[in-house]
Amino acid sequence: MADDADLRLFLVEHNLRGLPPAEQASAHRALAEAVRREASRGRRIRYVQRIFVPADGRCLCLFAAENPGAVRAVNDIAQFPLIAIAAVTSTAEPTRDRGRTAT
Amino acid sequence: MDARGNLTGELTGFVGRRAELALVRQSLSAARLVTLTGPGGIGKTRLALRAASAARRAFRDGVWLTELAGLRDPALLAAELARSLGLFDQAAPWGVTALSDHLAARQALLILDGCEHLTDGCAVLADALLRGCPELRILATSRHVLRVAGEVTIVVPPMSVPSEAGLGAPGGSGDLSRYEAVRLFADRAAAVLPEFVIDDGNGPVVAALCRRLDGIPLAIELATGRLRSLSPGQILARLDSGFGLLSGGGPAQPPRHRALEGTLEWSYELLTGTERAAWRRVSVFARSFDLDAAEYVCAGDAVISPESVADLIDSLVAKSVLLRTAGQDAAAVRYRLLDTIGAFGLRKLRAEGDERALRLRHFGWCAALAARPGAWGAGRARWLAELDSEHENLRAALEFSLSPSSPPDVVAAGIGLACDLWRYWPAHGHLTEGRRILASALDLADQPAPVRCRALWVAGYLAIVQADLPGARTLLEKAITTARSAPDPPAMAYAAAYLGYALFSAGEPGEGSALLESALALHRESGDSVGVELTLLLRGLVLLCSGQQDAAALGFAECARLCERDGNVQFQGHAQWGLAVAAWLSADYQAAGELAAAGLRLAREAEDWINVAQCLESLGWIAVSRRSAGRGLMLLGAAETARATIAMQLQPALREYRETALRAAGDLLPQPAVAAALAKGAVMTPAEAISFALGEAAPSGPPPGGPDGAPPVLTRRELDVAALVAQGLSNSQIAAALVISSRTAETHVAHIMTKLGFSTRSQIAAWSAASGEST
Numbered sequence: 079m080a081d082d083a084d085l086r087l088f089l090v091e092h093n094l095r096g097l098p099p100a101e102q103a104s105a106h107r108a109l110a111e112a113v114r115r116e117a118s119r120g121r122r123i124r125y126v127q128r129i130f131v132p133a134d135g136r137c138l139c140l141f142a143a144e145n146p147g148a149v150r151a152v153n154d155i156a157q158f159p160l161i162a163i164a165a166v167t168s169t170a171e172p173t174r175d176r177g178r179t180a181t
Numbered sequence: 182m183d184a185r186g187n188l189t190g191e192l193t194g195f196v197g198r199r200a201e202l203a204l205v206r207q208s209l210s211a212a213r214l215v216t217l218t219g220p221g222g223i224g225k226t227r228l229a230l231r232a233a234s235a236a237r238r239a240f241r242d243g244v245w246l247t248e249l250a251g252l253r254d255p256a257l258l259a260a261e262l263a264r265s266l267g268l269f270d271q272a273a274p275w276g277v278t279a280l281s282d283h284l285a286a287r288q289a290l291l292i293l294d295g296c297e298h299l300t301d302g303c304a305v306l307a308d309a310l311l312r313g314c315p316e317l318r319i320l321a322t323s324r325h326v327l328r329v330a331g332e333v334t335i336v337v338p339p340m341s342v343p344s345e346a347g348l349g350a351p352g353g354s355g356d357l358s359r360y361e362a363v364r365l366f367a368d369r370a371a372a373v374l375p376e377f378v379i380d381d382g383n384g385p386v387v388a389a390l391c392r393r394l395d396g397i398p399l400a401i402e403l404a405t406g407r408l409r410s411l412s413p414g415q416i417l418a419r420l421d422s423g424f425g426l427l428s429g430g431g432p433a434q435p436p437r438h439r440a441l442e443g444t445l446e447w448s449y450e451l452l453t454g455t456e457r458a459a460w461r462r463v464s465v466f467a468r469s470f471d472l473d474a475a476e477y478v479c480a481g482d483a484v485i486s487p488e489s490v491a492d493l494i495d496s497l498v499a500k501s502v503l504l505r506t507a508g509q510d511a512a513a514v515r516y517r518l519l520d521t522i523g524a525f526g527l528r529k530l531r532a533e534g535d536e537r538a539l540r541l542r543h544f545g546w547c548a549a550l551a552a553r554p555g556a557w558g559a560g561r562a563r564w565l566a567e568l569d570s571e572h573e574n575l576r577a578a579l580e581f582s583l584s585p586s587s588p589p590d591v592v593a594a595g596i597g598l599a600c601d602l603w604r605y606w607p608a609h610g611h612l613t614e615g616r617r618i619l620a621s622a623l624d625l626a627d628q629p630a631p632v633r634c635r636a637l638w639v640a641g642y643l644a645i646v647q648a649d650l651p652g653a654r655t656l657l658e659k660a661i662t663t664a665r666s667a668p669d670p671p672a673m674a675y676a677a678a679y680l681g682y683a684l685f686s687a688g689e690p691g692e693g694s695a696l697l698e699s700a701l702a703l704h705r706e707s708g709d710s711v712g713v714e715l716t717l718l719l720r721g722l723v724l725l726c727s728g729q730q731d732a733a734a735l736g737f738a739e740c741a742r743l744c745e746r747d748g749n750v751q752f753q754g755h756a757q758w759g760l761a762v763a764a765w766l767s768a769d770y771q772a773a774g775e776l777a778a779a780g781l782r783l784a785r786e787a788e789d790w791i792n793v794a795q796c797l798e799s800l801g802w803i804a805v806s807r808r809s810a811g812r813g814l815m816l817l818g819a820a821e822t823a824r825a826t827i828a829m830q831l832q833p834a835l836r837e838y839r840e841t842a843l844r845a846a847g848d849l850l851p852q853p854a855v856a857a858a859l860a861k862g863a864v865m866t867p868a869e870a871i872s873f874a875l876g877e878a879a880p881s882g883p884p885p886g887g888p889d890g891a892p893p894v895l896t897r898r899e900l901d902v903a904a905l906v907a908q909g910l911s912n913s914q915i916a917a918a919l920v921i922s923s924r925t926a927e928t929h930v931a932h933i934m935t936k937l938g939f940s941t942r943s944q945i946a947a948w949s950a951a952s953g954e955s956t
Contacts, residue, residue, distance in 0.1 A: 097274040104313060105275040108305050115301045135274070154256035155302045157276030157309075 085122060085142040087168055088149045091161045095135030102130075102137075105158055109139070112155035116148065123148045127170075140168070186243035186289075187265060188234055190934025192504065192927060194912065195231050196368050197340055197361030198224070204335055205232035209290070209318055210239075212333040213311050216296075216321040219337035221521035222399030222441045225322040226294050228337055233292050233320055240318070242287035250295040250520050251467045251573035253580060255302035257614050262291070262306070264610035271828040272613070272647040277306065281313040288316040295520065296323035304329045339396030340365060343388040357384050362391035365398060369405040371913040372927065373499075377408065386413045393420055395440035399521060403448045406501030420447055445525045448500065457529070458484045459493040460502055464526030465539045467573035469506065469517040474574070477546040478539065505928060515570070540581045544591075547571070547578035548598050556604035557711065557749040562788045565608050572611070575602065583622050593632045596622045603639045607646045608788070616643045634664045634672035642679050645686075648830065653683045671712070674703035678716040685723045686832065694723060714743050714752045721759045725766075726834035734763035754783030754792045762799050762838075765806065773803045778875055785871050793867060794823035798835070800874050802842040810849035811858045813842060818862025819870035826867075895936060900949075902929040906942050907949035 094102055106128060113125040123143040130137045141149045146163050153160050205228065208215045217225045233244045247265040252258070259276035263269075268279055291310075296303040304327040307319050311331070321327060326334050340361035357363045357379060366387055370377040379387050390413055394400040407416050420443070449457055462479040463470065470478075475494055480487040494516060497503040504517045518526065530536045550571060555564030568575065575598070581587070582595025599618050606615030619640040623633065637660035644653035660676035663669075681696030697720040704712035717740035724733035737759035744753035757780030764773035777800045784792035798820035804813030817839065824831070831839060847855050865873065872879050895903065898919075905915045916926040930942070939945055 092274065094274045097278065101275060101278055101281070104277070104281075104309055108275075108277070108309050111305050111308065112301065115304070151255075154254070155305055157256065157259040157302075157306060159256075159272075159274075159276065 085124070085144060087126070087166050088141045088143055088146055088163055089166045090139045090141065090149060090153060090163045092137040092139065092158060093135060093161055094130070094137045097135070105156065108156040109152065109158055112152040113141075115155070116152050121148055121151075123152060125152075140166070186237065186240075186245050187267075188230065188237075188244055188246055190931055190939055191227075191230070192506065192931050193372070194368050195227065196365040198228055198231070201228055201335070201337060202232050202235065205229075205320070206236060208333045208335060209236060209320065212331060213317065214307055214319045214321065214327070214329055214332045216323055216327050216332055216334050217337050218323055218326055218334055220324060220397075220441070221524070222397050222519075223337050223339065224398040225337050227398075229292055229294060229320050229322050233290055236290065240288055240290045242289040244290045244292065246292045246294060248294045248468075249299060249303070251576060252299065253576075254614075254617065255299050256617060258299060258302045258306050260610070260613040262293075268610070269827045270610040270612040270614075270647070272616075272644075272649045272652075276613075277309045277313075280310060284310060284314040284317050286316075287314070290318045290320060293319060293321040296321050296327060297325050300325050300327060303327055340391075340398060340401075342391045342396040345389075345392070357388055360388070360391065362394070362396040362398075362401060363387060365401050366391055366405060368911075369402050369501075370408050371911070373405055373408045375913045375917050383413050386417055390417045390420070393417060393440070394444060397441050397444075399519065400441050400444040402501050403444050406448070406499065407451065409499065419451070420444070441521065442525075445522065448502065449525070449529065452500070455485055455489065456493060456496055456500075459490075459497060460526045461530040461533060461535065462539055463494075463497070463503070463516070464518060464523045464530055465536070465543045465577075466518070466523075467577035469515045469570075470574065471513060471515050471570075474546055474571075475516070477549075478542045481542075506931070513570075540578075541591075543574070544578045544582055544594070544598075547575050548594065548601070551575065551598050551601040551605075557747070557751050559748065559750050559786065561751055562786070565605065565788060568602070568605050569609050576614075579618055583618065583625065585625060589628070592622070592625055593628055596628060596632050596636050600635045600639045603642060606643055612643055612647050616640060616647065619643070630663055630667035631669050631672065634660055634667060634669045634676070637663060638672055638676040638679060641676065641683070645679060645683055648828065650683050650687050654680065654687070657683060670703050671707050671709060674700045674707065674709070674712055674716070677703065678712070678719055682719045682723065685726075690723070690727060694720075694727075697723060710743060710747055711749065711752075714740050714747070714749055714756075717743075718752060718755050718759065721756075722832070725759060725762055726832045728834070730763040730766040734760060734767075737763065750783055751787040751789050751792075754780045754787055754789055755795075756780075757783060758792055758795050758799060761796070761803070765799065765803050768806075770803055770807050774800070774807075777803060781871060781874055790823065790827050790867070791829060793871065794820055794827065794829055797823055797870055797874055798831070798839065802838055805842045805846045805849075808849060810846040811854070814846050814850075814855055814858035815862035815865075816870075816874055817842065817846075818859040819865045819873070820862075821859075822863045822865070823867060823870065895933060899929055899933050899936075902926065903933055903945050903949040906930065906933075907946040909946075 110125055113123055116123055123141060125139070126142050127140040128137065143149050146165070149163055205215060217229055219225050237244050245265055247262050252261055259280055260270055263279055266283060268283055271279060273279055293303055300323065303321065307321065307327060308329050310317055311319065326332065342362045343357055343360045363379065367379050390404060391401065394404060404416050449460065452460065459479060463475060465478065466474065472491060472494060476487050476490045479485055480490050485493065494503065498505050498516065502522055504519070506515050506517050530539060555561060579595055579599055582591050582598065599615065599622060602615065606612055619636050623636055623640070637656050641653045641657035641660060644656060657676050657680035661673060661680060664673035664676055677696045678700035681693045681700060684696065685693030697716060701713065701716045701720060704716055717736045721733045721736040721740065724736065737756045741753055741756035741760065744756055757776050761773045761776035761780060764776055777796050780792060781796035784796055797816050801813045801816035801820055804816055869879055901919060902915055905918055910918065912926045912930060933945055937948060
């Protein structure tokens with residue numbers, strides 16, 4: 079992506095309760111691949127960060143994208159139902175390494 | 182679901198492609214993902230199906246086809262694949278989990294047919310499955326490569342055609358038969374004109390025709406459809422003049438695309454005006470349709486009268502625009518457009534400016550279908566099967582109406598359609614899709630309160646069925662709030678009933694029971710008998726689980742009376758079950774057994790697998806109470822399997838009853854016998870378990886290739902056809918022998934394959950020889 083400074087941040091909530099760790103890794107691999115494919119088609123989207131709450135199985139994924147539709151699209155491709163999506167702002171510095179899966 | 186797979190028979194003979202078949206076979210033995218690519222009409226699907234069918238023995242756990250042409254939403258890919266495999270459509274944190282769990286230890290071949298419009302979704306899904314399922318192989322067809330690591334791509338070429346120079350070679354027309362395109366032409370021509378043969382007279386023309394059509398199978402089939410009225414030479418001449426018009430000017434198109442597009446255009450132009458209109462109009466159907474649907478959607482104006490539809494459809498079949506197929510009920514006939522032909526028709530429809538009007542008529546037909554009563558009565562199984570046949574059409578209608586660009590009245594109608602299908606979505610593995618459609622609909626611009634209310638409570642109900650209680654609660658609470666402000670008493674009643682049940686299941690019995698009582702009062706006030714029956718059942722279940730069996734029995738008895746009056750077979754089955762449990766709790770085991778058996782019969786009739794599982798479970802308790810421990814344990818084993826198949830959990834109180842029964846059985850039998858009996862029950866099929874429970878003769882195993890259940894019954898004519906297939910006759914030879922048309926012979930062969938579960942003629946031959954049927 080030439081310049082993603084104007085991309086917005088979107089936080090997606092997934093419910094991973096009951097999903098074994100190996101399957102969680104597979105699901106996030108699928109999500110990262112979906113992002114890579116969409117980005118390769120010129121869609122401006124980046125998978126920034128993943129935060130997992132083991133106590134209740136919640137997973138929060140942060141994306142930088144043009145619009146929420148792009149974020150929904152990659153989750154749909156990855157077969158990853160999302161509970162909620164919200165535009166957010168963050169004071170944390172997201173990694174800007176392109177093509178890397180966020181951890 | 183047949184453990185060997187879900188492939189169905191071929192409708193027409195498979196010609197040539199020996200090299201490609203060998204290549205696919207070799208590739209599948211070496212690579213885990215093989216993708217057949219090529220343009221539309223080149224024969225990717227036929228090749229994939231043929232190769233997969235030939236390789237079936239190599240896959241212990243079968244070959245499974247998922248057709249993706251009618252699916253537009255990538256989020257539903259996993260659910261669609263699960264449905265093809267016969268898996269219950271359960272909610273999961275990740276859509277691939279259920280598939281991985283099912284396939285992890287299975288040696289199976291999945292066919293993903295028509296991936297081009299969902300390339301990324303198919304690629305990501307294929308990659309995830311291959312990583313998690315070491316013995317899985319996937320064969321995909323797509324116009325585009327999937328770009329998955331380890332993917333082997335086979336570009337399906339056109340069929341071989343003779344060069345111009347080759348026609349002068351010694352041997353004349355006999356040599357032409359070594360060209361696949363010519364053999365295909367001859368085979369399809371013989372279906373149209375049984376006496377047609379390629380000889381020295383017409384050989385050069387046929388060869389030229391095949392060259393002109395670039396050896397593209399679909400183009401050849403379209404051309405041969407004209408042989409009733411044109412000679413090969415006349416077809417060639419018209420194609421030449423047609424292509425001359427097409428090839429002048431414009432951006433360069435790949436030659437193969439020009440050939441197929443040109444053939445489609447030429448086929449279209451040769452039709453009468455009404456036939457062209459019929460082609461355009463049937464293109465709004467997704468995948469297939471029947472005659473009633475065609476009459477509803479395509480007729481009714483000055484161009485096409487209802488009386489003319491049958492003849493027009495017949496004409497389009499004769500000209501290879503439509504394929505005639507068997508419906509789910511072998512006596513029903515459906516018609517199908519190949520994707521390429523349908524896409525062409527849609528382009529023409531759009532060019533005429535008629536697409537929106539036809540889509541509205543298509544929507545109207547789907548809405549009328551969904552609104553037909555049938556969810557409750559004796560015809561429920563048939564109603565479900567009919568809707569299943571139309572699933573892709575329903576999906577297309579919902580996609581059209583629930584688009585963000587649709588006007589509010591069309592969106593409201595679309596939500597109404599989705600809600601009218603509320604008893605259909607859970608029935609045959611469409612829960613995820615139903616929930617997703619309603620969720621998307623609720624996201625659209627504000628709808629009137631009654632529309633939103635209904636969508637919210639239906640969505641809540643579907644969430645309960647998928648065991649998503651938190652999701653159900655959120656939706657149903659919103660439904661109640663919206664219904665209260667509207668006000669909308671009927672919606673309030675349904676929402677309250679389901680929320681009451683959800684709260685009880687979540688461990689809030691007080692609030693749950695109160696809501697159920699208020700729901701019942703509202704339904705009685707509005708005179709909604711289905712609502713009353715439903716709420717009596719839910720309330721009865723809550724009372725049973727709370728130890729109030731006398732009050733539960735009263736409610737179930739009232740429900741049973743109402744259901745009998747109204748012909749609500751499904752709910753009557755549940756009421757019988759509830760009465761059975763109440764009787765059992767009161768130690769009236771004789772009555773309990775009779776009531777549970779009655780419930781089970783009704784559940785079977787209604788294809789209600791939840792009630793089948795419930796009745797099997799309670800029959801197990803009853804048997805143990807009557808000191809038939811072995812029988813009881815087998816029933817409990819069968820019930821556990823039945824529940825697992827539909828991802829159903831027992832309510833805690835009912836689970837306690839099960840544990841009590843298991844302990845009681847353990848007091849009567851030694852532990853090894855307990856385990857053995859449970860295991861014996863657990864491996865029963867649903868049909869076997871029901872027969873065992875009802876004391877009926879066990880269903881015989883599936884006849885060779887036949888469906889589970891009753892042995893297939895071929896008609897006298899079908900038996901004649903089977904015998905002739907066993908003698909090695911082609912469809913056209915069979916037609917000549919029986920003095921019927923080749924198309925009729927084809928249809929008989931297709932019906933035989935469907936009824937017997939076969940996919941090749943050699944299977945029919947073997948069956949015919951074994952059964953000793955002969956003319």
